[in-house]
Amino acid sequence: MSENGERQMPGKGLLDGLAVTLKTLTRRTTTQQYPDVQPDLPPRSRGVIALSEENCTVCMLCARECPDWCIYIDSHKEEVVVPGAARARQRNVLDKFDIDFSLCMYCGICIEVCPFDALHWTPEFEYAETDVLSLLHDKNRLGEWMRTVPPPPAHDVLGEPSKEEATAARKAAGPGAATAAKTARPAVVRPKPAPTPEAES
Amino acid sequence: MPLWLDLLIRVAAVMAAFLVLPLVIGQAEHKVMAHMQGRVGPMYAGAFHGWAQLVADGVKFVQKEDVTPRDADRTVFRLAPMVALFPYLVVILTIPLGPGLVAQSLDIGLFLVLAVLGIGVIAVLMSAWASANKYSLLGGVRGAAQLLGYELPLVLAAASVAMAAGTLSLPGIVEAWQPWWLIWQAPAALVFFIAGLAEIRRPPFDMPIADSELVFGYMTEYTGLRFAFFLLAEYVGIVVIAALTTVLFLGGWHGPMEDQLGWLWTLLKIGALSFVIIWLRVTYPRMREDQLQRLCWLILVPVSLAQLVLTVAVKSLL
Numbered sequence: 378m379s380e381n382g383e384r385q386m387p388g389k390g391l392l393d394g395l396a397v398t399l400k401t402l403t404r405r406t407t408t409q410q411y412p413d414v415q416p417d418l419p420p421r422s423r424g425v426i427a428l429s430e431e432n433c434t435v436c437m438l439c440a441r442e443c444p445d446w447c448i449y450i451d452s453h454k455e456e457v458v459v460p461g462a463a464r465a466r467q468r469n470v471l472d473k474f475d476i477d478f479s480l481c482m483y484c485g486i487c488i489e490v491c492p493f494d495a496l497h498w499t500p501e502f503e504y505a506e507t508d509v510l511s512l513l514h515d516k517n518r519l520g521e522w523m524r525t526v527p528p529p530p531a532h533d534v535l536g537e538p539s540k541e542e543a544t545a546a547r548k549a550a551g552p553g554a555a556t557a558a559k560t561a562r563p564a565v566v567r568p569k570p571a572p573t574p575e576a577e578s
Numbered sequence: 579m580p581l582w583l584d585l586l587i588r589v590a591a592v593m594a595a596f597l598v599l600p601l602v603i604g605q606a607e608h609k610v611m612a613h614m615q616g617r618v619g620p621m622y623a624g625a626f627h628g629w630a631q632l633v634a635d636g637v638k639f640v641q642k643e644d645v646t647p648r649d650a651d652r653t654v655f656r657l658a659p660m661v662a663l664f665p666y667l668v669v670i671l672t673i674p675l676g677p678g679l680v681a682q683s684l685d686i687g688l689f690l691v692l693a694v695l696g697i698g699v700i701a702v703l704m705s706a707w708a709s710a711n712k713y714s715l716l717g718g719v720r721g722a723a724q725l726l727g728y729e730l731p732l733v734l735a736a737a738s739v740a741m742a743a744g745t746l747s748l749p750g751i752v753e754a755w756q757p758w759w760l761i762w763q764a765p766a767a768l769v770f771f772i773a774g775l776a777e778i779r780r781p782p783f784d785m786p787i788a789d790s791e792l793v794f795g796y797m798t799e800y801t802g803l804r805f806a807f808f809l810l811a812e813y814v815g816i817v818v819i820a821a822l823t824t825v826l827f828l829g830g831w832h833g834p835m836e837d838q839l840g841w842l843w844t845l846l847k848i849g850a851l852s853f854v855i856i857w858l859r860v861t862y863p864r865m866r867e868d869q870l871q872r873l874c875w876l877i878l879v880p881v882s883l884a885q886l887v888l889t890v891a892v893k894s895l896l
Contacts, residue, residue, distance in 0.1 A: 394861045398614040408618045 420527055423483050424502035425514075427522035428474055432495035435469035439487035439496060447480035448487060449473060474516035479509050499525040588681045592671055599848075600813035604632050606849075607813075607856045614860045635806075642802035647710055650799065654708035659800070659807035662701035665694040666814040673821045674749040676831045676840030687748035688740055691822065692733055695777060699725040702786065705808075706796040717795025720867060721779065721786030727874040728776040728783075734882035735770035738889045739763055739826045752830035759829070762892060766885040767827035769878050771851075774823065776874070778815030780855060782862040785870055820851035 409416055418424075435452040451473035456465040488496045499522050506512050514522075532539065538546075608631060612619030624630025646652055672687045674680035684690055699722055706718015740746055742763060743754035760767075776783040787795035797808050824830055824847040831840030865873070 391862070395857065398857060398861045401616055402610065402614045404616070406613060406618045407616050410621070 418500050418502075420500070421498065422500035422502070423485060423498050424500045425478070425498075425504060425522055426476055426481070426488065426519065427497045427499050427526050428476075428516055428519035429495050429497065429523055430471060430474070430516055430520050432493045433471050433474065434493055434495075435471055436492065438490045438492065442486050442490045444484060444486065445480045445482055447477040449475040449477070471516065474519065475513050476519060477513045478504070479512040497523070497526040499523075500527065501525045592667070592681045595817075596667055596670055596814065599817045600810055601632050603816050603852045603856075604813045605629065606852065607859075608632075610853065610856050611860050614857070639802055639806035644802045644804065645799075647799050649710035651708040651710070654704050655799075656804070658701050658705035658708060659804040659811070661697065661704060662811040663807050663814065665697040666811060666818050668694045669818045669822070670814070672748055673818075673825060674752060674830060675844045677753075677837065678749075679831075679841055680749055683749055684747060685750075686746045688736055688746045688751070688826075691748070692736060695732075695818075696725075696729060698777065699729075701811075702796050705800070709796065709799040711799050713793045714796045714798045717786045717788075717792045717798070720792075721796060723867075724776055724779070724783065724786060724870060724874075727871060728773040728878070731769050731874065731878035731882045732773040732777060734879070734886060735766040735773065736822075736826060738766040738882065738885045741886070741889050742893060748825050752825055752832070755829040755832060757829070757832075759827075763827055763885070763889070765881050766889075767823065769882045769885070770827065771819070771823050773874075773878055774819035775855065775858065776870070778812060778819055780812070780816070781859040782865050783870060784864055785867050788864055816852050816855050817848065820848045820855065823851055824848050 435450060437450060440446075440448040440450050450471070452469050452471050454467050455470050457468050458465045485498065488498060501522060504512075504514075537543075608619045609627070620628030620631035622628055623634040646655055669691050671681045672684055672691055674683070702718050702721040702725065706714045706721065709715070739751060739759075742759065743751040745751060745754065779786055786792075787797060789795075792798070797805060800808060821844075824844060828847050828851075830847075831844050833839070833843035836843065
């Protein structure tokens with residue numbers, strides 16, 4: 378009995394099943410011979426997280442947002458004497474930046490939240506270890522992954538110019554010049570409201 | 579040729595068939611099942627498409643520890659795999675490959691085959707009871723119910739073809755076979771094949787070893803070589819059921835150039851039927867226990883009884 382209540386030829390379902398398996402037998406298999414043949418991954422695959430140490434300001438946003446608490450950061454402050462400044466400036470120096478990949482769930486929140494592009498996804502995935510403790514990558518190991526980060530996607534030619542470019546252009550043009558917000562899209566001409574006596578007075 | 583040499587050659591040939599054919603069919607099952615599921619199956623063992631996978635499995639099984647549970651009935655537990663394997667060895671002895679090409683021609687070959695196949699129930703019950711394991715016992719009781727039930731349509735279907743041929747000798751049945759028997763004996767052939775599948779507990783009739791509910795049924799406690807014997811028995815079972823169906827219903831060695839190539843025809847038919855057995859396993863889900871018994875008692879037994887009536891009617895008309 379089929380779903381709509383009509384009776385089929387008895388045994389048709391059994392024959393259909395046989396036909397499905399026989400058809401699959403003649404088709405090409407979908408098996409990927411992984412260790413012999415590298416998989417064809419999409420360019421933005423989430424394999425492992427890379428750290429660009431010089432971008433990191435030790436703001437701790439990534440460590441705080443991490444749902445698994447698997448990012449460990451230690452730092453100290455250093456005084457930097459800036460010539461011409463009244464006082465020496467303070468700067469954060471990174472001592473430890475570890476990500477424990479045995480805890481990481483690859484949500485990517487740390488990368489999303491980083492305001493200075495210090496963390497990046499890379500498509501490398503072959504870092505399995507025989508000891509679970511070795512999955513704790515320190516900042517040197519995370520820094521090595523930077524070599525495998527794919528270049529960022531090209532800028533959308535129809536989109537707004539990046540904030541940095543717009544700011545640079547505005548500074549170069551001097552005060553009062555067109556801003557990115559003004560040039561990005563044609564200004565919408567709004568119908569002016571009818572002048573009222575109160576408005577005029 | 580002296581008698582001892584003749585005997586030696588026959589025994590050696592049967593042993594070779596007993597060891598080689600199940601391996602070939604097991605490998606075919608690996609590959610066919612894989613491709614029917616869109617996979618490629620074993621690819622590494624033996625370098626070329628994993629042809630040596632079952633040899634590697636055998637080596638692995640030999641290396642494993644032979645565990646006997648503490649509460650098990652040791653003698654019975656250890657004997658059961660041999661009891662499961664031995665009947666099939668005897669059956670292979672009587673199956674004719676070509677005209678005159680049979681290890682032991684018996685006038686009551688069919689009778690012997692059916693009697694010996696029944697020993698399978700004993701092996702199942704032995705392993706189930708001796709394991710001292712609830713899952714094993716449940717599987718064994720299911721197996722016994724299934725094997726006893728399906729014995730009846732199996733014997734009735736075989737009886738029909740024996741009546742048609744007027745002999746119980748397997749080579750005699752093949753000689754008496756004519757192509758139009760394919761239609762005359764078709765219901766019996768179907769019943770025999772399905773009941774045979776149930777006798778060797780192949781999916782969709784693998785309720786006794788249903789691995790998702792009974793761990794592995796009566797084989798749960800077996801390890802190493804004894805477990806390998808059970809697996810070997812399953813694959814020899816495929817060979818035996820395919821060979822018996824070939825000999826009884828598909829005309830054995832009959833085919834073009836049967837005087838020279840008769841053995842090849844028998845082997846081809848056995849291979850084709852084995853493929854169908856694998857195909858059915860890949861396609862159908864396991865039958866529930868009540869569906870299994872219903873199929874046996876309400877469909878197969880009546881059909882085989884009707885076939886007996888039909889055989890008698892046609893036979894008396896001729």
